[in-house]
Amino acid sequence: MEKFYITTPIYYVNDKPHIGHAYTTIIADVLAHFWRTQIGEDNVFFLTGTDEHGAKIAEAAEKNNISPQKFTDNISTLFKEAWHNLEISNDYFVRTTDENHKKIVVDILKTLKQAKTPQGNDVLYEGEYEGLYCIGCEKFITASELVDDKCPDHNKVPEKLSEKNWFFKLSDFLPSIKEKIESGELIIYPEGRKKEVLGLIKQGVPDISISRSNKSVSWGIDIPWDKDQKTYVWVDALSNYITALEYPAGENFKKFWPADVHLMGLEILKFHTLLWPAMLMALGVELPKSMYIHGFFTIDGKKMSKTLGNVIDPNELVNQYGAEVSKYLILSQFAFGAESDIKIEDFPIKYNADLVNGLGNLVNRVTNMVEQYMDGKIDVDFKDMNLGHEELKQLHFREALLTIWQVIAKDNSLIDQEKPWVLAKDKVNGEAREGGLGHEANKEKLTKILQELTLDLYNIALSLKPFMPKKSKEILDIITAKQIKKPSEPLFPRLQIK
């Protein structure tokens, strides 16, 4: 792979960022860092941003008594700040209210208006839409999806809409999309999600309305040939993945498209795996290579919600643990793709176990011994063992971390077993040490053990780079120095747990 382009969903700005948005963004960050170490900084592009149009945002602005633009400016800034605090390394932050984005979306719409489907039909056609619309989801929903007449996700009765809309002839694209998914040209991971999409295609997916009447949505991009209509937010939003690269003529578009990985949560799978590929095909643009879908997590068994008051603000975690540790704690909770639960009381326990007693302790012990017994000088052939690389290439973050932590555990028990401090003494209480190897042999064995430990630490630090770039550098600086010294402050100070 000579370039790597990774994206997160662009987040709605109806509310400030929470730990769910942070999760996807952290995954993208780790992967971007990883590929930068493999193919070079310039060959990686990591995109995130905010999705700022539509009825949901306009409603939120109205509630706050400010204009939608002012409102989205404020919340978008909160996302930028949160990512800055978490030390997220995105190369660009796209906003759907950016002039450049809006201009390119208009061009995209104009191209779609002229385009034909594989069957020779117009891609866009005018039709009458009658249906139920949930503003929370920003989508039309069917009666069968309702629970007690309400949208189950938003617990609200959807609006009844009947209006003239522009429709996208999605049905004509489904056979080619199916083929590309089946052949692996478009990878959908995990396998279960791929089956889900293929199942949807088999059932048949109705054409999708890609505009809304100005009467129902006033905050959005005008349909260029029909000023009574605004562009459907999902068409506007999905386009971000190419507008940010300055499609069609931009250097970044030429260099980085197609996306290598679109990351997202399971709830937006349909838009990404059906509408987005269809839009791209209609535009004559190559499809992304893969989409990685993760599950949602709950907090203490409950869905995160303002009313329950269980929304975790990533900034609070950063205040408590710092950026790198926060990212580690969020990522190491569960396997990618799984739906799982986060227990905030587990964070300090995990911190002490993995970082204080595990990694921090190992760094301390090894550097202390090299300093004490070898005068800080040890001859190590620093070979890269690529710990956890295979796992990371498959997006198995937790497994990559487990591989690293297995080495940490192995080394800590090696020290407990071999007791290098005994080897370092050739005499115990003035007597030759019982079962001792003799001075030279002891020294040789001690050197070997410390060499192995130092080499492992080197590799642990290298493979931690995508996860904790600063801590990784700190460790590498210590052990590759001419003279190794135990750090004066512990790498990870112990937390008192009440």
Ligand code: MSP
């Ligand atoms: N604006 C759309 C996406 C458009 S992309 C072209 C949107 N925004 S969102 O603000 O609702 O963000 C959804 C994404 O945030 C999810 O797909 C997921 O990546 C992340 N998460 C939000 N809550 C989450 C959890 N509780 N758990 C895990 N991820 C979560 O949808």
